Amino acid sequence: MHIPVIAPIAHAALSQSLAAAINNKTKPLGSLGRLEDLASQLGLIQQTTRVTIDQPAILVFAADHGVVAEGISAYPQDVTWQMVENFLANGAAINVFARQNGCALRVIDAGVNHDFGVRAGLLDRKVANGTNNFAIAPAMSAQDCATALEHGMAMARDLPGNVVGFGEMGIGNTTSAAALMHKLTGQSAAACVGAGTGLTPDGIRHKERVVAAAVAHHASVREPLDVLATFGGFEIAMMAGAMLQAAHLRKVLLIDGFIVTSALLVAARLQPAILDYCVFAHCSGEHGHALLLEQLGARPLLDLGLRLGEGTGSALALPLLHAAANFLNEMATFASAQVSGQLGEHAG
Structure with a gap:
């Protein structure tokens, strides 16, 4: 594969032009704060001083996980297909x-344990009916992991617009x-x-034990793709593939919460420059996300205590x-505007 x-995206001359x-806009220097950094990043990604937000889309990937057999969720597995x-x-x-932000939405069955049949609005890219229980065996085979990555890459190639x-x-x-975070960053479970x-709290401690034991059980796994196959999900692998291809095509990647960032973590281990293309929508309320963002050197735009997933943070950051x-x-x-001189940094 x-x-x-x-x-x-580094480009000295374009950085200076941006x-x-x-700085020549009618405002004090630096007064638009993070928006100025964001405008510069968009320009560097698109290689222009006149940037566009063209046909933004959000891809929502759904899949089931065999590790639910370990009692690590407060909800039954059927909730996955019901939410789809x-x-x-x-x-x-x-x-x-x-809908509020005029953003296209695509829903992808990457590996849900349910037969949806042919459905309007659902992209069927099911690799299997969920992963294996990684507490016992690798979540997926190397071939199934590669298939999920390739499906994600193909989706990014076919997607119009320049923001995903x-x-x-x-x-x-x-x-x-x-x-994935525990294995790839070395942070504690x-x-x-x-x-x-x-x-x-008791459920969280049980979940910690499951994660720590599973990572210890698969201690010999080292390479990023092997780690993804061992601990990932089909939706995580498919996202990683779509991210890699989208960045290769110089699209802006709008990164949501903890699970999406874990897919990016794998992608960044494969191609570190992918981080240049990422706009981190928010810091999730899910424990671990703030530390994972720190590990990636990321500065999220929003901090609203969200922990829903679904790409909701991506949609809220789009404006x-x-x-x-x-x-x-x-x-x-x-x-x-015929305004005299540049305003100072602290003018008001």
């Missing part, structure tokens, strides 16, 4: 927020994400494991991308 090569364009039905009926939070948001649904997937769908693009493209300069 070919992993797409991702070029770093800084000049931003909710997405298809336009009844979930992500439907509301995507990521979301997920899968009972048990915070356990998978925590195991306790630092990586959280309440997920609402575990009690900030529009704001960054619009001020860069539409805001007057000192010369065009």
